[in-house]
Amino acid sequence: MAQVVKGSFPVEKFVKVQTPFYYYDVDLLNQTLDLVKKESSANNVEVHYAVKANANPKVLSIIASKGFGADCVSGNEVKAAVEAGFPASKIVFAGVGKTDPEINLALEYNIFCFNAESIPELEVINELAAAKGKVANIELRVNPNVDAHTHHYITTGLNENKFGFNMDDLESVVKMIAGMKNLKLIGLHFHIGSQITDLSSFENLCVRVNDLQEKFESWGVKLENINIGGGLGINYEHPNHMPIADFESYFRLFAKHLKLRAGQTMHCEPGRSLVAQCGSLITKVTYVKKGKEKQFAIVDAGMTDLIRPALYDAYHRIENISSDADEEKYDVVGPICESSDVFDKEILLNGTKRGDYLAIRSAGAYGEIMASGYNLRRLPQGYLSTEF
Ligand SMILES: *Cc1c(COP(=O)(O)O)cnc(C)c1O
Numbered sequence: 001m002a003q004v005v006k007g008s009f010p011v012e013k014f015v016k017v018q019t020p021f022y023y024y025d026v027d028l029l030n031q032t033l034d035l036v037k038k039e040s041s042a043n044n045v046e047v048h049y050a051v052k053a054n055a056n057p058k059v060l061s062i063i064a065s066k067g068f069g070a071d072c073v074s075g076n077e078v079k080a081a082v083e084a085g086f087p088a089s090k091i092v093f094a095g096v097g098k099t100d101p102e103i104n105l106a107l108e109y110n111i112f113c114f115n116a117e118s119i120p121e122l123e124v125i126n127e128l129a130a131a132k133g134k135v136a137n138i139e140l141r142v143n144p145n146v147d148a149h150t151h152h153y154i155t156t157g158l159n160e161n162k163f164g165f166n167m168d169d170l171e172s173v174v175k176m177i178a179g180m181k182n183l184k185l186i187g188l189h190f191h192i193g194s195q196i197t198d199l200s201s202f203e204n205l206c207v208r209v210n211d212l213q214e215k216f217e218s219w220g221v222k223l224e225n226i227n228i229g230g231g232l233g234i235n236y237e238h239p240n241h242m243p244i245a246d247f248e249s250y251f252r253l254f255a256k257h258l259k260l261r262a263g264q265t266m267h268c269e270p271g272r273s274l275v276a277q278c279g280s281l282i283t284k285v286t287y288v289k290k291g292k293e294k295q296f297a298i299v300d301a302g303m304t305d306l307i308r309p310a311l312y313d314a315y316h317r318i319e320n321i322s323s324d325a326d327e328e329k330y331d332v333v334g335p336i337c338e339s340s341d342v343f344d345k346e347i348l349l350n351g352t353k354r355g356d357y358l359a360i361r362s363a364g365a366y367g368e369i370m371a372s373g374y375n376l377r378r379l380p381q382g383y384l385s386t387e388f
Helices: 011-016 026-042 057-065 075-084 100-109 119-131 167-178 200-218 247-257 308-312
Strands: 021-024 045-050 069-072 091-093 113-116 136-143 183-189 225-227 265-268 279-290 295-299 318-320 327-333 342-350 357-360 381-384
Touching: 026 045, 026 057, 026 247, 057 075, 057 381, 069 075, 075 091, 075 100, 091 100, 100 119, 113 119, 113 183, 119 136, 119 167, 119 183, 136 167, 167 183, 167 200, 183 200, 200 247, 308 342, 318 342
Parallel strands: 021 381, 045 069, 045 265, 069 091, 091 113, 113 136, 136 183, 183 225, 225 265, 295 327
Antiparallel strands: 021 279, 279 295, 279 357, 318 357, 327 342
């Protein structure tokens, strides 16, 4: 019989819920969060969880309960973060296209700061804050032109991307903000990309930030925070062997290479690395279809439930958690009327039959939150392991 290391799931209890659904392993989530808490506290770093990775209210409230802050990219995320228990004083709001109602909502909550990305945005925040008689804290999102060596859809720190201010424009922006009574410049913000596994990209970022800090000093500006964004990658190939990202090396790298000034605090915004590995998309095999040269495991989850393979050609490990039979080769495909609705091709699974449960692993980030109703499908539900 094949010896396959698989995740552990209470498969016999899955009958009580409808597939496909997201399963979140609370023990692993807690272990991950506790490690991040320990390492960040030891290095005096403030962590803001990037809500866009997974905004399931049950997951959010576990993260909030650990005392982390939240990084939001829409008004609804700000609202969801507050409702989940994140203190408004630890919420930052980023994004290139913040609308007036979103900015007003954030001002009403008195969030910690706006990570601003353009001059017209600064003008609008200043105006809306003035109308409320408030002063809004601002971090300038700077595009550091650092290559994150990741998928081009999730590289964000290059000159060609839409994000942030160009470094060349900063001096005039700083002068402009000095004349805006309802804005207070408190820091700089960077985010170079996502699923970064080559830590040298972060080292390059530190070099840019250090240079930039000298410029700000020469302009006489004192910065309270340096926010280095998110982006730490996880191991999609080996979720069972590497369930927690290497946060020790990550925080050590910044402690070593980022030159903070007296009184300055480093902030970071991990999303994927906090929640990806604790989540699996659980799906049931509807049919096993034998073709001439292939066999297909046709499952009840599709690209509507987890779009990463179709959108980024992303790899997710798939396990048959109902079977110990000898391994065979399958293409695992969904029911959606699109050729890209394929989770993986020619992979080995324990002998698979109709009704078996498959776990599509490392799906806790950019999974449930990116689900759509295409083909009029019902949105997948998310359940904590403690609910079974
Ligand atoms: C997406 C995003 C993050 C989180 O990125 P991860 O790769 O999930 O860690 C953090 N900050 C900003 C501004 C983002 O857009």
